[in-house]
Structure formats: C-alpha cells, structure tokens
Amino acid sequence: MSGPKFQARIGYLTLTTDELAFFRLTCDLFPTFESPLRFLEDSDAQPGDPEVVFESLQKRGLLNASSSGAAQHLMDRLTPVSECNAKVSLAAKGDGTRARNFYLSGDGGVEYRRDGDEHSFGPLRSEAALAANLTQHFQASLSDAPRSLRMSAGDYLVFAVFARDLRGAPGENSGDDTMSLDEVLAYFDEPESKIVRTPSDETWQASVDTLRQQGVLVEREGGYELEPTWHPLAREIVADRQHTITRFDFLDEQWLVREVSIYPTAISAYRLGSEPDGAVVIEELSTVTLADRLAGVVGTLPNLLAAEAITTLKSSRPEG
Secondary structure: HHHHHHHHOOOOEEHHHHHHHHHHOOOOOOOOOOOOHHHHHHOOOOOOOOHHHHHHHHHHHOOOOOOOEEHHHHHHHHHHHHOOOEEEEEEOOOOOOOOOEEEEOOOOOEEEEOOEEEEEEEEEEEHHHHHHHOOOOOOOOOOOOOEEEEEHHHHHHHHHHHOOOOOOOOOOOOOOEEEEEHHHHHHOOOOOOOOOOOHHHHHHHHHHHHHHHHEEEEEEEEEEEEOOEEEEEEEEHHOOOOEEEEEEOOOOEEEEEEEEEEEEOOOOEEEEEEOOOEEEEEEEEEHHHHHHHHHHHHHHOOOOOOOOHHEEEEEEEEEO
16 A cells, blocks of 8 residues: 555556546446545536546546446446445554555445545455455464463553563563563552553452463563563554454444454564453464454454454444
C-alpha cells in the first residue's frame, strides 16, 4: 500500500468523479447507503461535459459493445463497491499508511480508494483470494513451534508493564533494565479507577511467578526482566503498532462486526485477543494459522465460537 500513486498498481483501474457520474446516468450505479459512492446519489452528480467523458471512456475500452453503458469487466469492479453488503478493512496504527478498504457484494470484493477526484478500483477477488491478499501483508513465523501464551487479565497487566519498561532500546538487555516489585507497583501510584484496580503486592507477585514459570519473565539480580525473545513484540505493543482486520456486514438495522488484531514484527506476527472467560491470548502466527485467522474474519459466515473473531452488533451509520 506504499507509494504516492495507488492507481498505478498493477490491476487497479482509476475513474474520475465525472466518469462515475456518467455511469450513474447510464443506470450502471445504484449506490447503497453504506457505499463510498453514495455521494453521487446524494449530490445528484452530473458529468461536467458528457461528450468529453463519453469519448474518453470509449477510447479506454470501458463502454459496452453498444456504447450505452459500462463494459462488463468494469461492472465487475463497480458493482461490489456500489451495491455493497459488507466491507473488509485493514487499518494499521503507527506506520502512517492509509487503511485499505474492500467492499463486497455476493461472493466477491473489490478494493476501493479515493484520492480527491480520482477513484481507484482493484480487481474482483473472491473472499478466499481477499483473505490470501491480506495474509501477504504480514510475515508469518517460520518457527517449527510457534509460541502461544494465555494470561489472566492481571498477568497481562504485568506483561504490559515490563513491555513498557523496555523504553524502545534496541538489542539485548544490558542488565540495567530489571525491575523490582516496588518499581513495578510504582506504575500504579495514581488513584484507583473503576476499570483497573491497583494491584496488591501479593497479586503482582503471583502474576510475576506465573509469567516466570511460563518463560516470559526471567529473574536477574535485583529484579525481573522480560525474556529477550519477547522484546520485538513488546516494542510493537508499546508503540501501539496494531494492525486490525475488520469485517462489517451491513444488516437492515445493525451491523455485524468481526475483527482480529495483529502485531507484526520483522520476523513474525502475533495475534493479540481475548477469550470469553476474560483471558488474554498472544499467539505467534504460522503460515497456516495466519491464513486461518484472516479467513475467519473475511469469510461470509461468522464462526461465533472463534475467540479471535469476536462477533458484535452495532447500530448502523454511514461509513466511508
């Protein structure tokens, strides 16, 4: 998704607002309420010079054989965006890239992006192909035994504090980054809130012991530190470089929402999620599990039992 000209990517087709307005007049576009092309209907968009637009479209081979409307290969791209019943997005925090949005109708989806007066449409993809495309955004683990960590909410709070204490320093710990129990508790000098309670020494020590037994924390002289192999993930979490893949299904009264959160590192990718009992799960993703997790979100039929694709309902509203 990098690069100044999205529309220059192979397989992507760009239309101007005038050209889209032309296809609205030929009855090729019927934007739904949730479609990003809805503005054409709401503004009663008209092409500035229909004859000029017609000639341009004809030269580009975007009209059908009778020149009365859009060619079928163009309709394959326009229809899912115009008459969408679902949307899949990939949004990344912290790296400055724009979200990628795919609009789905029936069994296929098309990526859409707008840059001012230019509207770019990707190739039509099946849901399986869309999931595979998103999978390529991440580096799956090559380890023969990808790691998985299941923590209570209290254990994860301890993990987060030790992750925060890395302070973004590269390389291995020098030994000066160990934290005593008093230093850990010092992070919670602020008054208690209704959401997170300031832990007692006993509960912190219990969580520290649990994480030590799981190999997440190691004991050094004077305290504990995060085991070095967890440092790349910890830095991504602290920097809030979360990548979220979300599917919105546009129902009549509410939207069905599923999502999965992934933290990529240079050599792997981790899913961070929760389970119905409140446990926090960190899962290093192999090629197979990465594909499975994304397919579970992108696919039409929700797996209501999958913790990594928690399904929720929200009130419908316009979404760009």
